[in-house]
Amino acid sequence: MPRLPLALYLLALAVFAMGTSEFMLAGLVPSIAADLGVSVGAAGLLTSAFAVGMVVGAPTMAAFARHWPPxxxxxxxxxxxxxxxxxxxxxxDFGVLLATRVVAAVANAGFLAVALATATRLVPSDRTGRAVAVLLSGTTIAMVVGVPAGSLLGTALGWRSTFWAVALLCLPAALGIVLGVRVGREVDPDDHRTPLGRELAALRAPRLLVVLLLAALANGGTFAAFTFLAPVVTETADLGETWVSVALVLFGVGSFVGVTAAGRLADQHARSTLLWTTPAVVLGWTLLALLSAHPVALLGLVLAQGAVAFLVGSVLIARALHAATEAPTMGGSYATAALNLGATVGPALGALAVAGAGARGPLGVAVALSALALVVLLGARRVVVPRE
Known part of the structure; x- marks a missing residue:
């Protein structure tokens, strides 16, 4: 089997830096609040600002950038x-910090939208799934390595040091793009001939709409649980705060395994993969809600859920890119926006669930959203993925 282009791995390095920034605030909110003189709740808006910036920024940046060299x-x-x-x-100033999160998210969204489109051009159509898996591995490695490292760095040197570290991580990523992404090979000469109106009209295609809905629901369930994993570990399972980092690393390891597996399954076995793993996601969140008071079961299920949840999400991204062939420059932004819509709505519902049902409440939200995704998948399986 031919090797994937080096450019994909260089793009994944940038995704790693951006993914570290997206997730690192989970352990920094209290110290930011104390340093800038705001409430913890207000500091939590930094996460929401990033997610909203991703949802808005992906299609907006892709629309503006469609005539620019990738x-x-x-x-x-x-x-x-x-x-x-x-x-x-x-x-x-907290207001300036909040604004930087929105701008960073728009830049992240624009990068990911263009990177997804570029990745599909760098490989044959039957290897799209593997290309997406390599690109998204940057995010999963960020969860395994970047987020715990950022938390430790913030504890040792203060929260500002983590922002400096992310800025420094961008330097080798930028150099890699300059040296590794060739100007001529990643550009389809016919892309600029596709009118924007036609690319936007692709959103009316039932297959693309259903896949985007599935991606939003699946990611909403994942991030409803992931965002509020810390109180489950410390309150429900009654473990020390150190175990929060352990749980996050286990989830990240699982997500890396899931994304890697998706790269091998998304192109040739997407239908069977989705039909088997989507029910497994529902079952896993249900078991986690029921058994989260037992530390061994909790940690084992966190690892497993990281794997199956990201496997499903990665396959859905690949299916979205396949379904968006009429939108060669905007398709990646549609997938990015759908995933981050889920990452915005899921934690918001999880916050309401915490207030009403305690630490396990977000796990109930994860069960509900993933179950809804399963219902949609079963009802539209012939639309989402034609029979293999």
Missing amino acids: RATLLGCVVAFALVHVVAATTP
């Missing part, structure tokens, strides 16, 4: 991402 766009997004992290690391 390499220049990718490089510009990485440089902008680095610069706003320098501003975040130095500002004494």
